[in-house]
Amino acid sequence: xxxxxxxxxxxxxxxxxxxxxxxxxxxxxxxxxxxxxxxxxxxxxxxxxxxxxxxxxxxxxxxxxxxxxxxxxxxxxxxxxxxxxxxxxxxxxxxxxxxxxxxxxxxxxxxxxxxxxxxxxxxxxxxxxxxxxxxxxxxxxxxxxxxxxxxxxxxxxxxxxxxxxxxxxxxxxxxxxxxxxxxxxxxxxxxxxxxxxxxxxxxxxxxxxxxxxxxxxxxxxxxxxxxxxxxxxxxxxxxxxxxxxxxxxxxxxxxxxxxxxxxxxxxxxxxxxxxxxxxxxxxxxxxxxxxxxxxxxxxxxxxxxxxxxxxxxxxxxxxxxxxxxxxxxxxxxxxxxxxxxxxxxxxxxxx
Amino acid sequence: xxxxxxxxxxxxxxxxxxxxxxxxxxxxxxxxxxxxxxxxxxxxxxxxxxxxxxxxxxxxxxxxxxxxxxxxxxxxxxxxxxxxxxxxxxxxxxxxxxxxxxxxxxxxxxxxxxxxxxxxxxxxxxxxxxxxxxxxxxxxxxxxxxxxxxxxxxxxxxxxxxxxxxxxxxxxxxxxxxxxxxxxxxxxxxxxxxxxxxxxxxxxxxxxxxxxxxxxxxxxxxxxxxxxxxxxxxxxxxxxxxxxxxxxxxxxxxxxxxxxxxxxxxxxxxxxxxxxxxxxxxxxxxxxxxxxxxxxx
Numbered sequence: 001x002x003x004x005x006x007x008x009x010x011x012x013x014x015x016x017x018x019x020x021x022x023x024x025x026x027x028x029x030x031x032x033x034x035x036x037x038x039x040x041x042x043x044x045x046x047x048x049x050x051x052x053x054x055x056x057x058x059x060x061x062x063x064x065x066x067x068x069x070x071x072x073x074x075x076x077x078x079x080x081x082x083x084x085x086x087x088x089x090x091x092x093x094x095x096x097x098x099x100x101x102x103x104x105x106x107x108x109x110x111x112x113x114x115x116x117x118x119x120x121x122x123x124x125x126x127x128x129x130x131x132x133x134x135x136x137x138x139x140x141x142x143x144x145x146x147x148x149x150x151x152x153x154x155x156x157x158x159x160x161x162x163x164x165x166x167x168x169x170x171x172x173x174x175x176x177x178x179x180x181x182x183x184x185x186x187x188x189x190x191x192x193x194x195x196x197x198x199x200x201x202x203x204x205x206x207x208x209x210x211x212x213x214x215x216x217x218x219x220x221x222x223x224x225x226x227x228x229x230x231x232x233x234x235x236x237x238x239x240x241x242x243x244x245x246x247x248x249x250x251x252x253x254x255x256x257x258x259x260x261x262x263x264x265x266x267x268x269x270x271x272x273x274x275x276x277x278x279x280x281x282x283x284x285x286x287x288x289x290x291x292x293x294x295x296x297x298x299x300x301x302x303x304x305x306x307x308x309x310x311x312x313x314x315x316x317x318x319x320x321x322x323x324x325x326x327x328x329x330x331x332x333x334x335x336x337x338x339x340x341x342x343x344x345x346x347x348x349x350x351x
Numbered sequence: 352x353x354x355x356x357x358x359x360x361x362x363x364x365x366x367x368x369x370x371x372x373x374x375x376x377x378x379x380x381x382x383x384x385x386x387x388x389x390x391x392x393x394x395x396x397x398x399x400x401x402x403x404x405x406x407x408x409x410x411x412x413x414x415x416x417x418x419x420x421x422x423x424x425x426x427x428x429x430x431x432x433x434x435x436x437x438x439x440x441x442x443x444x445x446x447x448x449x450x451x452x453x454x455x456x457x458x459x460x461x462x463x464x465x466x467x468x469x470x471x472x473x474x475x476x477x478x479x480x481x482x483x484x485x486x487x488x489x490x491x492x493x494x495x496x497x498x499x500x501x502x503x504x505x506x507x508x509x510x511x512x513x514x515x516x517x518x519x520x521x522x523x524x525x526x527x528x529x530x531x532x533x534x535x536x537x538x539x540x541x542x543x544x545x546x547x548x549x550x551x552x553x554x555x556x557x558x559x560x561x562x563x564x565x566x567x568x569x570x571x572x573x574x575x576x577x578x579x580x581x582x583x584x585x586x587x588x589x590x591x592x593x594x595x596x597x598x599x600x601x602x603x604x605x606x607x608x609x610x611x612x613x614x615x616x617x618x619x620x621x622x623x624x625x626x627x628x629x630x631x632x633x634x635x636x637x638x639x640x641x642x643x644x645x646x647x648x
Contacts, residue, residue, distance in 0.1 A: 349597055
């Protein structure tokens with residue numbers, strides 16, 4: 001009888017131990033793995049060699065990399081999962097960072113968690129909001145084929161020039177480039193970001209001049225690689241990357257100016273390895289990594305104390321002065337109005 | 352009645368009578384699977400379709416606004432109409448094209464039959480996205496087809512075959528052709544060749560034999576192929592997105608954009624419900640038109 005009792009107690013104890021170990025293994029205990037969602041395609045190799053691998057070596061951790069999804073698609077997933085998309089760190093842009101913070105889906109990234117935030121100039125930090133860490137700055141450039149567009153264009157109006165009908169790529173509204181293009185069309189015709197009607201009036205003729213309307217920046221690449229497209233709005237960082245690859249393309253800011261893009265690192269509230277996520281963000285914002293990242297990805301940065309070549313500084317935003325020269329959008333306004341603009345955009349673009 | 356149920360329950364507990372007939376017991380796991388992974392998410396989708404979105408946030412207020420918008424606003428009605436039209440066209444094209452191929456593959460006694468079957472199945476070895484990009488290379492203004500037409504003098508300027516519904520229809524027809532072929536084949540294999548022989552022996556020529564014997568007997572497969580390709584075409588995303596670009600909008604691409612970057616989930620849910628109803632409605636209509644015949648799926 002006593003032996004039976006001992007057996008039963010032993011069985012229960014073993015079961016409890018097994019169940020508790022399974023529970024610990026699935027996630028309650030801290031992990032030495034970090035899941036990062038960032039750039040895909042050709043840019044994946046750049047981030048892995050510049051940021052991911054040095055981080056893994058320094059901290060002795062393993063980074064699981066996910067290169068899928070645009071910033072808006074990533075944000076949709078964060079919303080759908082109520083802040084638990086399966087990533088610890090995600091690269092997005094300022095509108096998603098601000099709206100995500102407002103919805104309580106992202107962790108705050110103050111100097112207590114990310115000490116290197118103190119080196120990011122204040123205006124960039126304000127643009128990203130309390131839940132974003134600005135790892136790079138870009139702007140919308142006019143990307144053109146140097147053999148086919150001679151002399152180089154000087155105005156955004158070249159996208160509407162009938163001479164280039166069927167040679168222009170127009171970004172779709174799912175890409176923030178489209179929103180920026182709409183803003184520039186408004187600015188050029190007497191409007192601004194809060195009065196977009198002058199810009200809307202230009203969109204039908206832009207559609208008629210287009211070779212294609214494409215959402216993803218990477219989907220635009222085959223068109224200019226094969227020289228089917230000669231003109232398109234494109235991020236300066238990626239434009240410079242393809243120029244450096246030897247394509248007959250160049251990028252510039254037309255006389256009407258351009259609009260800034262603030263890219264952010266964010267930590268969803270459901271991240272499993274939060275401490276490691278903060279370390280990763282802080283690592284990316286370190287002086288050494290910011291210099292390497294700016295040169296490898298050919299982008300601007302919001303960190304004030306970097307040593308960068310003059311040519312790089314000339315072509316990308318690397319100082320507060322350059323930051324202030326570019327037009328600065330109201331990112332929260334964009335996040336709030338985007339769905340309304342998207343519907344209006346679709347009504348014009350869809351044949 | 353109550354006495355019978357109580358007696359039956361007691362008998363079940365004693366193990367004398369099964370709780371359910373065996374054919375129903377087997378149906379329990381797939382039923383549960385469908386319930387949990389299909390019916391419940393569909394009900395959730397339905398519930399979200401009656402909410403509204405404001406400034407990027409979902410507002411928990413019941414409204415019919417999404418359905419009113421989709422069914423009365425000309426822009427959205429056009430999207431639904433074009434989805435329906437395109438799906439009907441693709442289903443008709445696939446069924447028409449796949450029938451002769453299926454007939455040949457069923458009736459041939461060639462020793463190359465396995466190879467021919469493999470060739471018919473070969474497109475499925477590569478993914479839909481890959482095949483669709485292949486069509487993009489062929490159909491674009493600087494592509495193979497336009498190049499050939501211009502070099503041979505048939506056309507002077509490239510014909511627009513992508514970023515419109517023509518390209519989408521061509522791409523979808525190719526992508527779904529294998530489904531059509533094998534669905535019709537399944538039905539044709541059930542048609543006894545002796546019946547065709549008997550008709551010919553009685554004086555019918557090949558055309559009359561086909562029209563009065565083969566085709567009617569293979570009709571379940573034809574209807575099944577039509578419905579299957581219609582359902583898949585109506586919900587297809589990759590091919591319309593790649594070959595249609597952003598100037599072509601069907602329900603699937605509309606739902607995608609509403610979900611992923613416009614973030615209007617209630618409107619996307621309502622559009623999804625309409626898509627489901629469109630497919631189910633077509634199924635019921637085909638079922639009614641087919642009378643009591645079941646069709647092959």
